[in-house]
Structure formats: C-alpha cells, structure tokens
Amino acid sequence: MRHSTIASITRREAIARTLGLAGAAAMAPSALATSPHRKQLLVLFLSGGASQLETWDPKPGTKFGGPFRAINTSLDGVRIGELLPRTAKIMHRLAVVRSVNSNLPDHEKGHYAIQAGRLAPGYPVLGSAVAKLLEQPGDILPGYITLRRDGPKAYTDTGDAGFLGAKYEGVRVINGLPPDNLIVPAGINAAALQTRDAARRAADERFLRTHARSPINGYGTTFDQASALMQRREIFDLKAESPKDVERYGRHDFGQNCMLARRLLEAGVPCVRVVHFDWDAHQDNFYWHQMRCAEFDRTFVTLLDDLEQRGMLEHTLVVVTGEMGRTPQINNFGGRDHWGRAWSMAMAGCGIKQGVVHGMTNDLGTEVKEDEVGIGDLFHTYLTALGIDSSADYHLNGQTNPVADPAAGPIKAVLA
Amino acid sequence: MAGAGLSAEEVMPLHAQIDGLMTKDWAAAKITPAALSTDAEFFRRLNLDLNGVIPTPTETREFLDGQQADRRPRAIDALLSRPEYALHMARVFDVILAERRLPAVKSYDVAGTAWRGYLAESFAANKPWDVIVREILASDGSDESQAAAVKFYIARDAEPHQLTRDVARVFLGTDLQCAQCHDDPRFDDYKQADYFGIYAFVSRLSFFRDNKLNRSFVGEKAVGDVTFTSVFAANQGKTDPRLPGGKMIADPIMEKGKEYVMAPSATARGVPVYSRRKQLAAQMPRAETPGFSRNLGNRLWALMFGRGLVHPLDLHHAKNPPSHPAVLAAIEQWLVLHHYDIKGCLREIALTRCYQMSGELPGGAEPPVDAFAVAAMRALTPEQMRWSLLQATGRIEANFLRTLEQLKKTKPAEVEAKLKDWSWRKDGYELLEKQSSAVIAAFSPLPGTDDSKVDPVVDHTLFLLNSPKIMELVKASPGTPFDRWAAMSDPVALAEDVYLSIFNRRPIAEETEEIARLMTSAKTPKARAEALQPLVWGLLLSAEFRFNH
Numbered sequence: 001m002r003h004s005t006i007a008s009i010t011r012r013e014a015i016a017r018t019l020g021l022a023g024a025a026a027m028a029p030s031a032l033a034t035s036p037h038r039k040q041l042l043v044l045f046l047s048g049g050a051s052q053l054e055t056w057d058p059k060p061g062t063k064f065g066g067p068f069r070a071i072n073t074s075l076d077g078v079r080i081g082e083l084l085p086r087t088a089k090i091m092h093r094l095a096v097v098r099s100v101n102s103n104l105p106d107h108e109k110g111h112y113a114i115q116a117g118r119l120a121p122g123y124p125v126l127g128s129a130v131a132k133l134l135e136q137p138g139d140i141l142p143g144y145i146t147l148r149r150d151g152p153k154a155y156t157d158t159g160d161a162g163f164l165g166a167k168y169e170g171v172r173v174i175n176g177l178p179p180d181n182l183i184v185p186a187g188i189n190a191a192a193l194q195t196r197d198a199a200r201r202a203a204d205e206r207f208l209r210t211h212a213r214s215p216i217n218g219y220g221t222t223f224d225q226a227s228a229l230m231q232r233r234e235i236f237d238l239k240a241e242s243p244k245d246v247e248r249y250g251r252h253d254f255g256q257n258c259m260l261a262r263r264l265l266e267a268g269v270p271c272v273r274v275v276h277f278d279w280d281a282h283q284d285n286f287y288w289h290q291m292r293c294a295e296f297d298r299t300f301v302t303l304l305d306d307l308e309q310r311g312m313l314e315h316t317l318v319v320v321t322g323e324m325g326r327t328p329q330i331n332n333f334g335g336r337d338h339w340g341r342a343w344s345m346a347m348a349g350c351g352i353k354q355g356v357v358h359g360m361t362n363d364l365g366t367e368v369k370e371d372e373v374g375i376g377d378l379f380h381t382y383l384t385a386l387g388i389d390s391s392a393d394y395h396l397n398g399q400t401n402p403v404a405d406p407a408a409g410p411i412k413a414v415l416a
Numbered sequence: 417m418a419g420a421g422l423s424a425e426e427v428m429p430l431h432a433q434i435d436g437l438m439t440k441d442w443a444a445a446k447i448t449p450a451a452l453s454t455d456a457e458f459f460r461r462l463n464l465d466l467n468g469v470i471p472t473p474t475e476t477r478e479f480l481d482g483q484q485a486d487r488r489p490r491a492i493d494a495l496l497s498r499p500e501y502a503l504h505m506a507r508v509f510d511v512i513l514a515e516r517r518l519p520a521v522k523s524y525d526v527a528g529t530a531w532r533g534y535l536a537e538s539f540a541a542n543k544p545w546d547v548i549v550r551e552i553l554a555s556d557g558s559d560e561s562q563a564a565a566v567k568f569y570i571a572r573d574a575e576p577h578q579l580t581r582d583v584a585r586v587f588l589g590t591d592l593q594c595a596q597c598h599d600d601p602r603f604d605d606y607k608q609a610d611y612f613g614i615y616a617f618v619s620r621l622s623f624f625r626d627n628k629l630n631r632s633f634v635g636e637k638a639v640g641d642v643t644f645t646s647v648f649a650a651n652q653g654k655t656d657p658r659l660p661g662g663k664m665i666a667d668p669i670m671e672k673g674k675e676y677v678m679a680p681s682a683t684a685r686g687v688p689v690y691s692r693r694k695q696l697a698a699q700m701p702r703a704e705t706p707g708f709s710r711n712l713g714n715r716l717w718a719l720m721f722g723r724g725l726v727h728p729l730d731l732h733h734a735k736n737p738p739s740h741p742a743v744l745a746a747i748e749q750w751l752v753l754h755h756y757d758i759k760g761c762l763r764e765i766a767l768t769r770c771y772q773m774s775g776e777l778p779g780g781a782e783p784p785v786d787a788f789a790v791a792a793m794r795a796l797t798p799e800q801m802r803w804s805l806l807q808a809t810g811r812i813e814a815n816f817l818r819t820l821e822q823l824k825k826t827k828p829a830e831v832e833a834k835l836k837d838w839s840w841r842k843d844g845y846e847l848l849e850k851q852s853s854a855v856i857a858a859f860s861p862l863p864g865t866d867d868s869k870v871d872p873v874v875d876h877t878l879f880l881l882n883s884p885k886i887m888e889l890v891k892a893s894p895g896t897p898f899d900r901w902a903a904m905s906d907p908v909a910l911a912e913d914v915y916l917s918i919f920n921r922r923p924i925a926e927e928t929e930e931i932a933r934l935m936t937s938a939k940t941p942k943a944r945a946e947a948l949q950p951l952v953w954g955l956l957l958s959a960e961f962r963f964n965h
Contacts (some may be wrong), residue, residue, distance in 0.1 A: 142874060157862060161871075166871035166872050166873050169871065169873045169874075171873070171875070179878060180858075180875065180878065180883075181875075181881065181882035181883050185882055185883070185884050185886075187887070188887070192949065192950040195934070195950035195951060196950035196951070196953045196954040197954065199930070199951045199953075200955070203954065203958035204958050204959050204960075207958065207959055207960045208959075210776045210777075211775055211776060211777070211959075212782075213777070213782060213793040214782065214793075215793045215794070215795065215871070215872075215963065216959040218871065218872065219795075219877075219959050219963070220959070222873060222874045222876070222877040223877055223881075223957075225874040225877070226874050226878045226881055230878075399784055
C-alpha cells in the first residue's frame, strides 16, 4: 500500500510541504503527485436536501416520478436522472448509495446528524473528525476549511468540532473571501511584532507551568494556524487560475468554491467542505432541480476530472450528500418536502470501489427495499475509506468517546 | 424536600450544602479537587462572572492588600450591588433569551438599548425570574413599561415553531425539536404531544409591523386549532395548549363576533379577548412546571462555571442526567424557597469553595470537566472580551473620568447618587459600545449558539493579531494607561502596574525582569511607551488574558 510510506516522512519534510516554502501553488501539479501523499477529504454538501428522484434514484413514469426521464450511464443497466448528463458518463467511477434512511426530515438536526454520523449532540462533524484523526506532526494549516456563500440560513455550520475543541473547528471561507485580518496592520515594524510575539509566548509558557489545561493548548494552536494562513494567503486567490479554468468550473458560487477547494487540497489542507445551497424545493421542485443540477453536474465532473488528472483522487475521498432527501409525494405547489426515509448519496476516490450502486428503494421510492443504510453506517464508511479505524475511541479530557457510532458499521460493498 | 417545615434560614446555607455534596461526589469518584484559589485568581474570576469585566488595577490593589478575613464575601456583595452587575446581567440574559438572533428584517428589531435597558432595570431591582419570564411572555410590545420585553418574540419573527422550540429550550432546558415530527427516538421523555402542547400556546401568533408607529408587535388570532401527525406511525393528535406534564387548557366559549378586542387586519395586529399567549405567561413560570426551576438553577451554575450541571444547557432528559444531581436539586429547591432570587443564588454559588477553587491542577492530571474539581478554563465570552480589552487598556476609566469631571463641574451634588445609578452608568457605556462593536462582531458565534460552547478559533486570533481595531486599543495614545506607564522610571513599579492592569495580579520576578530588560535602553517617557506597547499587546494575546480561569 503506497500510503504506508506516510509515516516515514520526516517532520521537516512535512513542514516544508505544508508551508510550501517554494510555494506549492507554483509547483507543477505532477511534482506534487509524485510524492506519497496523506489522505484527504472533500465533502460536497447539497444543503437543503437534493431530491433523490431527480438525481441518483429516478422513478420515471411512476406516481411520484415527476416529469423528467432517466438516462443510461457508463455503468451497464444503471440509469440516473436526465438532469445529470455529465455525471452519467462517469458513473463507473462513483459509488452511489440508494438506500439511506436517516429518518430526520429536518434541516438543522439533519445537518448535524448526517455530518456527525449520529444523533447524540456534541460530537465533531466529519471534516473536524477527519482533521483530528488524520493529523500529522508538523501540520500547520487548519485541518478543516469550509466554503460557502453567505446565506441567511447558515445551519450547515452546525456542530463543527464538538468536544474536539477549537483546533479542529472548520475555518469558514465565505463568498470565496479569505478569512479577515490576514495581513499585518500598517504602521508597525517587524521588531515590534517580534517583541509582541515573544512576550505572548513567554507569558503562555509561564501560565502553562501551573495551568497545563487542554483549552490553552487549543488556543495556542490558533496562533500557528493564523501564521500559516497569513503566509499562505495566496492559496485563497482564485486570480491565479486561468480564465479558461474559471469557466470550466462555472461562474457561480459552487463552481468557484469547488475550484478553491481543489487549490486548498493541493496546498495540503486535509479536509475541505463546499456547500451548494438552495436544494430545499418546497415549491417548483422541478424548475429548481433543473437549475441546481445544471450547476452541480458540470462542476462536479470538472472537479473529479481535475483531481484525477492531478493524481489527487486516489488519496482524496469525495463525498456528495445533503442533510436529507425529498418526499416522493409532490405537494400542491409542485414541491417536494423534507424526507429522511429513503434517499441517496454518492462517493468517489480514495478507498471507494468504483462503479457500485448499493441498496434499492421500492418502485414508488417511498421505502428502502434492500440494504438499508443509516447515518452511522455512512460515517463508518467514510472513515474506513480513509484508512481510519472506525471502531477506535477518542480519549480526551478524561472522557472516552467512540469515533463512530458503535451500533453501526461500514458498508463493505462500496469499499475498495 | 429536605427543607419542608423549616424556614429558609433554618436550613443549611446553600453554599455549604453544595460544598458538602461536591465533596461527597469527589470522594466517590476518587478525585482530588484543586486547592483554594489565590486572592488574585478569585478576584479576577469574580469580576468577570458578576460584572462581566476584569477589575481595574486600583480595585485589584485594594482587594489584594485588604487584611479582613471576610474580604471574599465582602467582594461578592460589593460586586453584586454595583450598577455593573445589572448591566452585565442584562448582556448575559440578552444572549440567553435572544441568542443573538435578529428578525428577518433587521430594522424591525426592538432597539437594543430599550431591550437591554428593560433587562438592566429588572436585574437592578433583582426582579424574580418568574416575574421576568411572565413579563417577557406576556408582552406584545404595547404596554409601555414592558414593551421592549417583546424582543423574545420579535427576534424569532414570532414564528410559532421557532418559538415552541425556544420556549422549551430557554425556559425549560429541553429541546423538543425532533419531537416536532415524531416522538424523539433518542429520548423517551420527549413526546410529540409535548411539542404540540407548547405549540398550541403560540400557534396563533404572528409578527406585526406598525409602519405608522415604526414599531414591531406580536399579533394573535382568536381561532386556530393544532393537530399533528407522526411521520413514523399513523398516530394523529389534536391538542389544546398544554405544558409538558400539565393539563390541557381548553379555550373558553366565546360569543360569535365578540372574540376580539381588536380584530386582525392589514393595519392592526390582532388582540383576542382570550389569549393563549397570556395563558402561557401565566402558567409556565411556576415551580409546578417541570424543568422551570431546574433550568434557571442550571443556567446560573453555567454562568459561574462555564458549563451546566446538565450539559448542553438545553438537553435535559433521562439519558443526559445532571453530573451532580443532588447539587442541582439543592439549587432548584433554594430558588423555589427564595422566590427565584437570582442575585441571592449567584451569591451563594460564589461563596462555595467549589467556585473559589484554584485553576492550578491538583496533582498534574486534568480531571473530567463535569467533575468541577478544578476551576474551569473558559474562553471569555464576546462581551467579556470587549469590556476586558477596554478595561485593560484603560478606556473604561478614562471614559467615566471625563463624564464624571463634567458632572462635578455642573452638578456636584448629584455625583454620589449618579455613581450608583445603573442608567447613568449605562449611558456612559453606550459610547464605548459604539467604539468596540468590531470586537463583538469578531467574537460572536452564530445565532442560536450559547456562550458555554464558544471556543477560541483562528478567526478570533487573527482579529487580535492584525485588526486595525486592535491597533487603536494598544496604541500608546494620550488618555490611556500609557501616560502613567511612560512616567514610571522604576521598572519594578512599572511591571506591577502593567500586570495589575492586564492580568489583575502582581508580576513574578522573571516578569519584572522581562520588563526591566525591555526598558534598559528606553530612558525617556516617549521611549518607554514605545518599548512597552508590543509587550502590552503580547500580554493581551496571551492565554492568561483570553480565558476566565
């Protein structure tokens, strides 16, 4: 297994790579690809809840099927919604689960539970958990960065690091803007900054002698993260991308955020999440899904192609999910409502078996018929795909907590 | 009830009860608690918890040099009687009650000064919690004396589902959200019928904006029944208003056409003759309502310890019991016996040895956070951060010095009274609030997140390192402590003043040496101020400042 060499990377090499002393962004992609690479995670979160019937699990011609057709894909005998024509051509590279039963027809709870892999509150979400579990000595950039446009309903940010603490909290990049305050203020000289930072470090060192407490270490980490972000702020700069590439990803927030996600992964950020908003189609579901799917389809395939060409896909797990699906029943406004009982999600890349469709719903799409999958099972699957022992425990602050719900387990059929 | 038949005074004081119970729990868990805090540790923590800000160097000196054996209880009483107590509690309960939420149209919000003014007045008068809650739930924005209390509804757009969830979370400590769609599979005690029982109290409410008066109100209809269906089972239910564990309250039969004091229309909010909202205000804030007293006790504990005995604060249920059930029960019982005396309860908690413990670890290992066996290490809340940055950099004292000098000139007879008047102090703070809004913006979590869950993140640190707003505070400008520091040529005296100002304690030898080294080549006041500036900034960035410990 090529990834086993990760352990042998020296601390100095790891720092050099994370900091990109020569500027990782300026490095040829192939140069990055040739060195053995740590595993990474990319979550594409379809916030509001995409309709499984208009995407991965179409039921054309049935009572609740809606107006769209199903189309053939690159996988024999597998058809998906016609709104995803480009995705259909790369189905042989994906694993799709059509039998998710999360039982949570609610945005806020769904966002938390799907991302945390359980209902119990206070746990880290996937990005934070993986940031912790894949942490390596010498890591300086934040372990988890989350990208979205500004929106009134930011419940995607629910939960985050939970008991893991500040160090693993997702750093928010909103509207593609890098975090605020990345530049040293004008009118202060380097010597004064040095005195300031030395005074802080000396004070913290003295305080830690008597107060060796975990929140203080967490706070100290935010200074390392801040300095890494300040040094590497060019990774947020999409102006470095060619106009042709900007066009390929799409000139909309999801497209641009996916391009930024690729840059961040290349720069060595272990976990990145991109939120695609406005799937909550209680009215005019079919019109909305035409628009949402058009954005998603092109960008998703572009992104996967890029990750593959750059040799990143084999060490990057890509997860496509929302917080729930949408009701088979079509309401009086032509909408589909909140639904958690039988819906779909997809995965690709690191640790995932290609060209698998797992599970099945009944003819009307109202119930799971075969191979039901719960939110805990999905969480186990993500961790296992990334080479993490999902039966392990966190030991923190005198408490022991399982990394994944012990009552669930990985879906073997979708794992490579 | 242990206190049955006895007057409140005959029972062991609450602080002694708590210490006895905690000691028993620690022994059972084989945990060695931390030693008693130093005076400096205690005084800083107490100021942050009861007044929301670190103390001034003068106050700290006075306390540390005090010789009386009862200086701690005296300090507790002094801080509880200051106007700053009321102002701090208003900020704290603004966050608890409104959770930094804003209505969909931000300009329709209740004016922040009016809302916090209402709360400050309530806490200055030590209004019992049930009275405050009753006023908040009863206000529709019209009664002048309590108009601002309508903020609880307005911040949530008077949206019935949001209100249902938050009435249960904020006032009863239970989150019924999952029970909206089905009986919550996590917890046996969250029933869909409970959710809709509360929902029925608020389902007839709606937000109403009076464009002529430029004010927001809550309107209410006289009709509308609540039915619900589980998404799991085919259960159907119909419910009248009902509190968890209580009885349904049926509407009285109204004569047709006489249901309204004011019928709802495009230009008028509805005011029914019989209001279910007023029923909620009358029925919920009572000791008989399960969770009402416990929730207050738990939230007051969390204010003093940064974490609830039940944690998270809004998830009390059978599978998430209190870490120290007897302690919570004792506080709950005390609150009922003392008619929800918030100030008195905080006083009792502050008197416990448990509260007055050191933040230094006993024997090296870190005990579990829910053992409360060592002083909690909690990040300053956004509000504590704002006021403590302003205090450490002398801005609060300078601001009041200016207005006080003016007052001494114009109305010398009023000086004494004004100093004790929370509303006079409030006006003084408002100016500072405007100047420091960037701190709140940088440190506030998302709406709906309670402060006990706010950890430092990299965004906060970047703000403290690089924001031009921080530069303004740490600049050696006139009218700040830098004037005083620049004039001190003795590094020992200087180090003491700097450390008392920022860390609220005296420096240790190596800290004095550090300052002396920094000052070796700085011989003029100007040079001293310049040399000191980066050090002061460094101390403000340190963990000792960033945390309440």
